[in-house]
Amino acid sequence: MADNHIDPAAGAQVRADDRAHVFHSWSAQAHIDPVPIAGAQGSWFWDYDGNRYFDLGSQMVNVNAGHGHPAIVEAICEQARILPTISPAFGNDVRGELARLIAERAPGDLDKVFFTNAGAEANEHAVRMARVVTGRSTVLSMYRSYHGASGTTIGLTGDPRRWRAEPTGGDVVRFFGPYPYRSPWATDSVEAEAAAALAHLRMVVELQGPNSIAAIIIETVIGTNGVLVPPPGYLAGVRELCDEYGIIYIADEVMVGFGRLGEWFGVNAFGVTPDLITFAKGVNSGYVPLGGVVIGSRVAQHFDDVPYPGGLTYSGHPLACAAGVASIKAFEADGVIDRVRATGEDLIRPTLSKIAANHPSVGEIRGMGFFWAIELVRNPETREGLVPFNASGPDAAPMAELIAACKAKGVWPFTHFNRIHVAPPLTTSDDELTDALAVIDEVLDLADAHVVS
Structure with missing residues (x-):
């Protein structure tokens, strides 16, 4: 990332304009504080303070070609x-x-x-x-x-x-x-x-x-x-x-x-x-x-x-x-379609299977291609979700903790209820995928702490 993307003052102006004038979807407007984004390239985006994030959800599962494809x-x-x-x-x-x-x-x-x-x-x-x-x-x-x-x-x-x-x-x-x-x-x-x-x-x-x-x-x-x-x-x-x-x-x-x-x-x-x-x-x-x-x-x-x-x-x-x-x-x-099919089976599935074996909070992994879910549970026997269906506020705290931990480690996750979704850009390299999934492996220790025996 070029140093000229680091500009906290510009970020502060973006945040001020956003909070004053932008009406956001699916949100209680007084309870959100969107991160100002300065740029993006490939499977990454970054803010004005220089924090870089791996785009695990392809934004809204739409940036299939990655950011800034020439x-x-x-x-x-x-x-x-x-x-x-x-x-x-x-x-x-x-x-x-x-x-x-x-x-x-x-x-x-x-x-x-x-x-x-x-x-x-x-x-x-x-x-x-x-x-x-x-x-x-x-x-x-x-x-x-x-x-x-x-x-x-x-x-x-x-x-x-x-x-x-x-x-x-x-x-x-x-x-x-x-x-x-x-x-x-x-x-x-x-x-x-x-x-x-x-x-x-x-x-x-x-x-x-x-x-x-x-x-x-x-x-x-x-x-x-x-x-x-x-x-x-x-x-x-x-x-x-x-x-x-x-x-x-x-x-x-x-x-x-x-x-x-x-x-x-x-x-x-x-x-x-x-x-x-x-x-x-x-x-x-x-x-x-x-x-x-x-x-x-x-x-x-x-x-x-x-x-x-x-x-x-x-x-x-x-x-x-x-x-x-x-x-x-x-x-x-670039042979993207064939690579996505192969990488889903040869890299993502076995890596997620290992993650599931390491963490009692993982109830199931499922998916294909570059589209996967890690379903998290509080009780592996009863399959009770890590958080309740449609949870918010304190009930959603375990997932909020996971999300914050991912972001702190440079991975921006796509989550819904008690699941982490793995849906990166289709142009993501094997090394980038491996590193991002390693972060997920690490933060799932937080979910394991909520598992009842």
Whole structure:
């Protein structure tokens, strides 16, 4: 890090402006004090006092290419010189090229792309498409899920962030997805968990009335709410159920698309083809806001002669699309996708397994690619969480202690409830990964102190 990034006075001004004028999401404004960030590069970012942090969560699990990737930055600059913006009603070279590159990497007949500005908008439009195409209104989503904070998507969301937004007014029915470690059905194998979860979903569909259900929306791997990898056969079973009843299957890949799981799209790892895939985040690492819906033939053909009732001023913004094209090409040139898949199995999984063996507070490690969760418990026998579900204040103190210890050692963690998530940039080196996981190993001694024998 260059010395010119150390400027406490500038940091103080950033903090003063932020506290006086910026209204932050998901926060009680008087109880936060965001760290002013001076710069970032690769898998690291730093503040104005010179403190460097390894980005264990890729910010919001979106900086897949790492910070300041030169090819993406240059593509944005070059596009700004050529054509910084144009209405989505016109054809545009980088918009069309990115749509083609995405379609070529999507499974089956998903050949068209509707661009949005973020993941929430992508899910909003996917649900709208499903409702228009089917003529039905109900959407099924999981209790353990997050699909966005806009009107429709906060209603789809299952986690507690929805609670204070109610009533959402959405026609949504929730169901339980598979979670072998905390099985709602007390199963004893991943195969049994898949079968039980599918039987449960079928029952929900049949009791709700299949002819009223427009779509089932599922994060291919549940993200913030647990990094829950679906057991073998589960997503294929969802696909079969949707086909049986004419329901649109929406795969929410806002968090796991574009390499996070070691696949261009997560569903590719599970051998299924949804009707719609939503994406954002990793498509261009958030350098310029971008999201979208990849559309299969059933939905696309419906709108051949019927206007689609929706649009956005910045749909397919040239700067964002140029960044997306550059990101895909850079990942291809550097073999990032294959490396993520291999590193997840050859380095991250065995390292986390050793950490789990060393710490009684680790109930389970799970994940794939560069997307993992360390689930922490207070009692390994009963699997009581290190902190209660949706804990805050004093109840959340053990996790707050862990978070502070990580930051003090130069690792900025991504945590949720009783879990530490491991989701670094996909460009992170093996040495950086090893060092960051060693810090996690060290700080888990603090969690072990809370374990009851």
